[in-house]
Amino acid sequence: MTATARTEACLGQIAARDAELGAFLHVATDAALARAAALDAQTTPPGPLHGLPIAVKDNIAVAGQPLTAGSRMLAGYLPPRDATVVARLLAAGAVLVGKTNLDEFGMGSSTERSGFGPTRNPLDPARVPGGSSGGSAAAVAADMAWAALGTDTGGSIRQPAAFCGLAGLKPTYGRVSRSGVVAYASSLDQVGPLARTVRDVARVYAVLAGADPLDATSADVPVTPVQWREDLAGLRIGVAREHLDAAEGLDPAIHARITAALAALQARGATIVPVTLPHTRHGIAAYYLVATAEASANLSRYDGLRYGQRTDRPPTLDALYTRSRGEALGDEVQRRILLGTFALSAGFQDAFYLKACRVRRKIAEDFQTAWHVCDLLLGPTSPVAPWLLGEKVTDPLAMYLMDAFTVGPSLAGLPALSVPVGVDAQRLPIGAQLIGRPFDEATLLAVGDVLQRAFATEAA
Amino acid sequence: MAVRVDAAMVRQVAKLAKLSVAEADLPTVARELERVLALVAVLDEVDVTGVAPLIHPHAHGLQPRPDVVHAGLTQAQALANAPAQLDGCFLTPRVVG
Numbered sequence: 001m002t003a004t005a006r007t008e009a010c011l012g013q014i015a016a017r018d019a020e021l022g023a024f025l026h027v028a029t030d031a032a033l034a035r036a037a038a039l040d041a042q043t044t045p046p047g048p049l050h051g052l053p054i055a056v057k058d059n060i061a062v063a064g065q066p067l068t069a070g071s072r073m074l075a076g077y078l079p080p081r082d083a084t085v086v087a088r089l090l091a092a093g094a095v096l097v098g099k100t101n102l103d104e105f106g107m108g109s110s111t112e113r114s115g116f117g118p119t120r121n122p123l124d125p126a127r128v129p130g131g132s133s134g135g136s137a138a139a140v141a142a143d144m145a146w147a148a149l150g151t152d153t154g155g156s157i158r159q160p161a162a163f164c165g166l167a168g169l170k171p172t173y174g175r176v177s178r179s180g181v182v183a184y185a186s187s188l189d190q191v192g193p194l195a196r197t198v199r200d201v202a203r204v205y206a207v208l209a210g211a212d213p214l215d216a217t218s219a220d221v222p223v224t225p226v227q228w229r230e231d232l233a234g235l236r237i238g239v240a241r242e243h244l245d246a247a248e249g250l251d252p253a254i255h256a257r258i259t260a261a262l263a264a265l266q267a268r269g270a271t272i273v274p275v276t277l278p279h280t281r282h283g284i285a286a287y288y289l290v291a292t293a294e295a296s297a298n299l300s301r302y303d304g305l306r307y308g309q310r311t312d313r314p315p316t317l318d319a320l321y322t323r324s325r326g327e328a329l330g331d332e333v334q335r336r337i338l339l340g341t342f343a344l345s346a347g348f349q350d351a352f353y354l355k356a357c358r359v360r361r362k363i364a365e366d367f368q369t370a371w372h373v374c375d376l377l378l379g380p381t382s383p384v385a386p387w388l389l390g391e392k393v394t395d396p397l398a399m400y401l402m403d404a405f406t407v408g409p410s411l412a413g414l415p416a417l418s419v420p421v422g423v424d425a426q427r428l429p430i431g432a433q434l435i436g437r438p439f440d441e442a443t444l445l446a447v448g449d450v451l452q453r454a455f456a457t458e459a460a
Numbered sequence: 461m462a463v464r465v466d467a468a469m470v471r472q473v474a475k476l477a478k479l480s481v482a483e484a485d486l487p488t489v490a491r492e493l494e495r496v497l498a499l500v501a502v503l504d505e506v507d508v509t510g511v512a513p514l515i516h517p518h519a520h521g522l523q524p525r526p527d528v529v530h531a532g533l534t535q536a537q538a539l540a541n542a543p544a545q546l547d548g549c550f551l552t553p554r555v556v557g
Contacts, residue, residue: 080537173517187516213525217516220523285500296477303478306550307541317555318478326480334479338470338489339496341477348463352500357513359506364514396492397499413517438519 003036003051006146007095010053013144014097022119023129023138025058026066027098036095047093048207054089055145057136058099059106059182060191062086069182070102070114070132073308073328083180084212085149085191092207097145100135104330105299106153106184108132109402111160112393113332120389121164123429127386130160136194137164147195147204151181153188154287155381155406158418161194162381162431165420167201167448168194172439173413174219177212185294186217188287188410198419198448202226205441224442229450233269237262237447238374242280243405250383253424258380261421261432264454265378265447275370275377279363280408284400286363287407289343289356295333296340302329332396364412371437376444379405381418381431405433415441419448421455463497465490 011029018024032053039051056062059069061079063086068074082090089096103113111119111134121129122142129138133150137160140148150157152170161168169192176191183189193204211220244250244258262272304310304324311323329337343352370377383404392399409416415438418431432451436444467486470493474481481489535548544551 077541080533080540174520211523213523216522216524217518218523219518219520221520279506282503282506285503288496289500289503300478304543305552306538308543310543314553317553320553321478322480325478329479335489335492337477337479338473338481338493342469342473342493345473345476352497354513355503355508356500357515358508358511359503361511361514362506362508364517397495400499411514411517 003039003095004033006051007032007036007053007097010097010144010146013142017122017142018144020120020125021122021138021142022117023100023135023142023144024055024098025068025070025101025116025135028065028096031064032095032097039093039095047091048203049089050093052094052146053097054094054204055097055100055136055139055148056086057102057133057148057150059102059151060086060149061180062096062099065099067099067182068116070104070116071329071333072115073302075309077307079180081180084177084214085208086180088207100133100139100148102135103132104333105182105295106132106151106156107295107332107336109155109159109399110387110393111135112389113330115330118389121386123165124386127388127428128163130163130386132156133160133194137161137166137168140164140166140194140196147193147200149191150194151189151191152410153184153291154410155403157192157194158381158406158416158431158433159403161418162420162429163386165429166194166196167198167417167419167452168192169201169205169417169441169445170409170415171205171209171441172219172415174217175415175439175441176208177215177218179212179214183298185291186298187294188291198417198445198452201417202445205445209441219439221439226442226445229446231269232265232447232450235270235447236273236374237265237270238273238275238370238377240275240277240280240370240377240379242277243379247383248281248404249401250380251385254380254383254385254430257421257430258378258432261451262378265451268450268454273374275374277366277370277408279359279366280404282359283363283407283411284404286356286359287403287411288339288400289352290360290411292336292340293343293353294340296337296344299333299337335396360411363408367408367412367414367435376437376447377435379433381405381433385424385426385428385430409435414438415444417444417448419451421451462501463494465494465497
């Protein structure tokens with residue numbers, strides 16, 4: 001299949017479905033077709049992603065395409081250069097079809113909090129696609145792209161992947177460059193791929209991974225090629241009771257599906273090991289303090305001076321800052337900035353921000369203890385199935401709790417992969433989360449592939 | 461740590477955050493903040509005596525790049541997204557008398 005044929009097929013799907021789904025904030029029709037034609041005419045050896053149409057979350061810079069990060073603040077912003085991950089996709093031969101919708105600056109779990117309208121789940125448009133990379137997940141699930149880049153701060157790749165029946169990888173913190181990515185919480189943010197299969201995720205991941213001189217937090221740790229497996233003899237899979245049997249608010253259908261996933265892996269030779277992650281119930285609180293504290297610092301750059309929206313005729317410089325920010329930033333973003341500023345303020349920093357960072361270390365130590373007895377962990381990605389649009393948007397706290405299983409690996413900087421493991425009685429997809437040791441994405445991907453194929457066989 | 465949030469506290473935090481919260485909205489924002497702080501009070505259950513804060517998860521350390529000059533943005537690129545500019549500079553409201 002030519003690059004042009006693949007690209008035209010995706011653009012055709014976008015034309016047919018995106019008015020309803022709202023997955024894209026910018027569709028690069030002309031640029032994508034020109035790029036595909038150039039790739040079809042190429043005489044040099046093809047790259048690993050030759051001619052494959054990929055969508056990019058709109059908090060990642062693509063030179064010449066508008067970038068908003070889902071915020072009215074950045075309406076009309078044109079980035080001057082490609083993010084490192086985008087440069088790597090292009091060098092590998094990818095065709096970039098457009099920029100996908102997200103909760104403003106990545107702050108949300110449903111893509112209902114974009115400044116440009118919500119994204120709907122292609123599997124059931126009455127429901128959310130998850131978030132914040134909901135546009136990326138919807139784009140892939142509706143065949144509007146072969147794969148997509150997302151970003152994940154507390155679950156924003158894994159949960160939308162689970163909600164849209166896809167595979168999605170949050171790499172180890174430092175594995176993938178953040179240069180050219182709009183910062184939300186710098187000690188948590190990572191870029192990663194979403195695709196239909198774990199093997200496709202691995203193909204994009206292999207292109208993205210590796211140190212980058214433009215990001216001092218990227219890690220110079222060798223990227224191990226994935227050894228695909230048929231059986232899992234010798235592999236120890238940990239199951240945390242706090243993520244399954246003792247999990248609060250876990251949908252029984254999801255519990256049953258994860259239990260079936262464990263049985264499928266056991267049938268292929270893996271040993272299941274019970275473990276405990278005793279600070280799971282503190283993860284959400286630690287996460288929201290750390291993430292909002294970092295966000296309050298990162299988002300101070302939106303001051304209306306050098307780029308972004310500026311209020312009309314401010315009388316003073318201070319009025320320029322406060323009015324520009326007040327007018328252009330959404331409610332949830334302002335809520336999180338206020339919380340983060342509070343957590344860092346004099347008199348409260350020790351009790352809130354630093355306390356959260358101390359608990360963060362306890363959470364990381366829980367995982368380190370688990371690695372003594374297992375090679376990876378398996379549990380649900382989300383405690384619930386995709387909810388209806390509007391169902392939770394009025395209660396931010398209820399939405400925060402939906403991230404209970406994904407924030408732990410984020411705080412600890414660990415790689416985690418969501419793998420589709422079937423559907424519930426309403427045909428809504430269910431995702432299993434595999435959590436790995438630092439920089440051991442290769443094991444996660446190999447096991448995730450076995451798991452996905454086990455369920456594909458079952459479905460057939 | 462239970463914290464009682466009042467309008468004055470929200471006004472001060474908003475000032476620090478360079479956000480404008482309307483006077484009429486201060487009580488609502490205070491209540492919202494108080495609810496979140498009640499949620500995070502669960503952290504008080506954890507004994508963190510002697511535990512160092514984990515600020516950043518990279519055990520591998522930072523990777524400084526060689527101290528050599530690279531081409532950065534040109535002046536035109538830096539100004540391309542400016543809401544207002546004059547003579548190659550970002551234009552702001554008057555800040556000195």
